Amino acid sequence: MKLIDLHAHSTFSDGSLDPAMLIDLAERRGLAALALTDHDTVAGVPHFLAHAANKSIRVIGGIEISAWYDRESLHILGYGLDHTDRRLNDTLSELQRARHQRNLDILDKLNELGIDLSYDDLETQENSQIGRPHLARALIRRGMVRDSHEAFNRLLRQGAPAYVEGRWIHAIDAIRLITAAGGAPVLAHPALMDASLNALATLLPELRRVGLIGLEVHYPTHSRKQRQCLLQLAAEHRMIATGGTDFHDNSDNGIPLGGSCRSIRVPYSCYQELVDYLENGRPAR
Numbered sequence: 001m002k003l004i005d006l007h008a009h010s011t012f013s014d015g016s017l018d019p020a021m022l023i024d025l026a027e028r029r030g031l032a033a034l035a036l037t038d039h040d041t042v043a044g045v046p047h048f049l050a051h052a053a054n055k056s057i058r059v060i061g062g063i064e065i066s067a068w069y070d071r072e073s074l075h076i077l078g079y080g081l082d083h084t085d086r087r088l089n090d091t092l093s094e095l096q097r098a099r100h101q102r103n104l105d106i107l108d109k110l111n112e113l114g115i116d117l118s119y120d121d122l123e124t125q126e127n128s129q130i131g132r133p134h135l136a137r138a139l140i141r142r143g144m145v146r147d148s149h150e151a152f153n154r155l156l157r158q159g160a161p162a163y164v165e166g167r168w169i170h171a172i173d174a175i176r177l178i179t180a181a182g183g184a185p186v187l188a189h190p191a192l193m194d195a196s197l198n199a200l201a202t203l204l205p206e207l208r209r210v211g212l213i214g215l216e217v218h219y220p221t222h223s224r225k226q227r228q229c230l231l232q233l234a235a236e237h238r239m240i241a242t243g244g245t246d247f248h249d250n251s252d253n254g255i256p257l258g259g260s261c262r263s264i265r266v267p268y269s270c271y272q273e274l275v276d277y278l279e280n281g282r283p284a285r
């Protein structure tokens, strides 16, 4: 079975490998296709595409946009979009400013809690999107928490004392933005927002109507039952199924790029359906 991974982060957001290193790792692991989906930025996409030229591995440049729907935080994946699109980049600049301000607000909250941490303590890279994982890593380096699980649980997760809501865009606007830039919008890890998947009954038809074309079915934390339910929903709403490991780091969740027989495997058909959609512009199925 050909292995693929359609959800991976690089140093342009909260991943630990740069786009070229991701491709090299994917090749070493024998993956047939890989997509780059950094949080709220396409800055890594040109490097990613350039490094894949003349290689047999198939690549898709993408993004994972942070968004809201009602009071729920949603992530919208966008595949194959024109990373030079003017409106896309203008909106991403706004999101990036909001992200920066939120990081400063979280640092203020941490300081109020007696935790002495400043922006200079974060390991940042020019042109990369900083988020809570960078704050978690700084807290670990300072010995204030043991691991990122504790950092999120005690301080950074929604509802925890240092949590600050992001001023993200509406999910409908994220979908329209990706479509207008020629990309394919897909709802990321649907079971993370609602394990019962009941919310999708009303959410999906509305998001489908504004241009959502796929659901991320194959995802490390999705149970077999959730995957089956998502596959059924995708078929019902004539959407494609995608999947990926949400790879950030080799040591992160223990799941290697492309998955493994003990975690998830993403069928090659997910890549094929996505490419068919991008090339033919026709609705799935």
Ligand code: AMP
Pocket (backbone or CB within 6 Å): 014, 039, 066, 130, 131, 132, 133, 148, 149, 152, 153, 157, 166, 248
């Ligand atoms: P942000 O985009 O700044 O809101 O941070 C969200 C990112 O934090 C996600 O994409 C994950 O990489 C990471 N994350 C979220 N929740 C957790 C958690 N409970 N433990 C470790 N990492 C997490």
Ligand code: MN
Pocket (backbone or CB within 6 Å): 009, 014, 039, 133, 248
């Ligand atoms: Mn992340």
Ligand code: MN
Pocket (backbone or CB within 6 Å): 064, 075, 188, 189
């Ligand atoms: Mn996500």
Ligand code: MN
Pocket (backbone or CB within 6 Å): 007, 009, 064, 246
């Ligand atoms: Mn992700």
